[in-house]
Amino acid sequence: MKAFVYRRYGGPDVVELAEVPKPVPRDNEVLVRIHATTVTSGDWRVRTLHVPTGLGLVARLAIGFTRPRQPIMGSEMAGTIESVGKHVTRFRVGDEVFGFPGGAMGCHAQYRTMPEDGRIARKPANLSFEEAASLPFGASTSLHYLRKAKIKAGEAVLVIGASGGVGSAMVQLAKHFGAQVTGVTSTNNLALVASLGADRVIDYTREDFTARGETYDIVVDTVGKTPVARCMRILKDKGRLLAVAAGLPEMLASVWAPLTGSRRVIAGPAEERAGDIPEIAALAEAGALKPVIDRRYRFAQMPEAHAYVETGRKRGSVVVSVEHA
Numbered sequence: 429m430k431a432f433v434y435r436r437y438g439g440p441d442v443v444e445l446a447e448v449p450k451p452v453p454r455d456n457e458v459l460v461r462i463h464a465t466t467v468t469s470g471d472w473r474v475r476t477l478h479v480p481t482g483l484g485l486v487a488r489l490a491i492g493f494t495r496p497r498q499p500i501m502g503s504e505m506a507g508t509i510e511s512v513g514k515h516v517t518r519f520r521v522g523d524e525v526f527g528f529p530g531g532a533m534g535c536h537a538q539y540r541t542m543p544e545d546g547r548i549a550r551k552p553a554n555l556s557f558e559e560a561a562s563l564p565f566g567a568s569t570s571l572h573y574l575r576k577a578k579i580k581a582g583e584a585v586l587v588i589g590a591s592g593g594v595g596s597a598m599v600q601l602a603k604h605f606g607a608q609v610t611g612v613t614s615t616n617n618l619a620l621v622a623s624l625g626a627d628r629v630i631d632y633t634r635e636d637f638t639a640r641g642e643t644y645d646i647v648v649d650t651v652g653k654t655p656v657a658r659c660m661r662i663l664k665d666k667g668r669l670l671a672v673a674a675g676l677p678e679m680l681a682s683v684w685a686p687l688t689g690s691r692r693v694i695a696g697p698a699e700e701r702a703g704d705i706p707e708i709a710a711l712a713e714a715g716a717l718k719p720v721i722d723r724r725y726r727f728a729q730m731p732e733a734h735a736y737v738e739t740g741r742k743r744g745s746v747v748v749s750v751e752h753a
């Protein structure tokens with residue numbers, strides 16, 4: 429099968445088309461013929477090893493010390509089940525599915541196997557393959573953090589980076605849980621963030637959102653450029669800072685904050701839960717979570733998709749269609 433591989437860390441040019449063995453499903457696995465995948469900020473991080481402050485060594489240990497251990501990137505996909513292992517009962521050949529192997533990656537390819545009880549579910553009927561593939565990265569990260577924060581209806585939530593892959597899902601899901609949502613974004617993306625349901629939008633290019641004298645129950649930082657102390661200043665009593673793009677300083681703050689006051693910092697990698705994928709499908713089918721697709725690329729344009737994601741300016745998701753001809 430065809431796949432895009434990278435054998436060394438670097439820019440978009442390290443991503444190359446290659447012929448690799450087609451995977452064979454084990455007894456408990458399904459083989460998905462992939463129709464759509466995405467390039468996420470996670471792909472950018474593992475390709476460049478550009479990780480948040482203080483996490484360089486941990487990243488090399490996890491991803492590969494001198495070169496990547498998993499040569500095929502891509503954490504999201506949607507496609508059709510082509511074959512199933514002999515113990516599989518949940519899926520049948522021909523089922524339309526979407527899945528999120530997450531950190532295990534391997535979706536920038538024509539095929540991927542997944543355990544039937546892994547992070548895979550039937551594709552929502554109201555979504556195309558491209559739309560379904562665009563959902564899990566941002567939505568599962570958002571669900572993880574909002575769960576950890578124990579979000580309650582009526583709470584005031586500020587989302588920094590509301591137009592990104594995570595931020596665009598976070599705004600929609602916080603609204604779904606009944607919060608009053610304020611999105612922080614740049615001038616070009618104000619209308620997009622409002623269209624996702626944000627009650628208010630703040631243009632960070634014109635205004636310092638930490639200097640308005642307003643406080644929030646939850647501040648979600650998906651960008652990681654605002655120091656923890658400034659985010660903590662705009663939290664109400666018992667407020668929670670969700671440091672999605674956390675480096676070592678935010679992780680340390682998550683330890684000391686509860687010792688010194690009522691505010692908490694929640695940081696660290698999102699849990700990878702199988703139950704998230706059917707939950708995301710149900711949210712999408714109910715119209716509570718809508719795909720936000722910025723650009724679409726063909727499979728052969730994978731390096732261009734990487735180059736665009738690397739700008740850090742994408743809105744929602746960048747989708748790549750996977751052709752089989």
Ligand SMILES: NC(=O)c1ccc[n+]([C@@H]2O[C@H](COP(=O)([O-])OP(=O)(O)OC[C@H]3O[C@@H](n4cnc5c(N)ncnc54)[C@H](OP(=O)(O)O)[C@@H]3O)[C@@H](O)[C@H]2O)c1
Binds near residue numbers: 469614632650653696
């Ligand atoms: N903890 C976890 O498990 C986990 C999981 C997923 C992702 N992450 C991390 O979360 C971060 C966000 O991921 P993502 O996929 O959402 O990234 P992304 O889609 O690449 O984010 C791009 C967006 O960020 C916005 N942005 C850039 N600078 C900004 C600023 N100063 N203020 C407000 N918005 C700004 C841009 O909007 P403008 O053009 O309007 O500035 C753009 O729409 C990444 O660091 C990623 O590594 C962590």
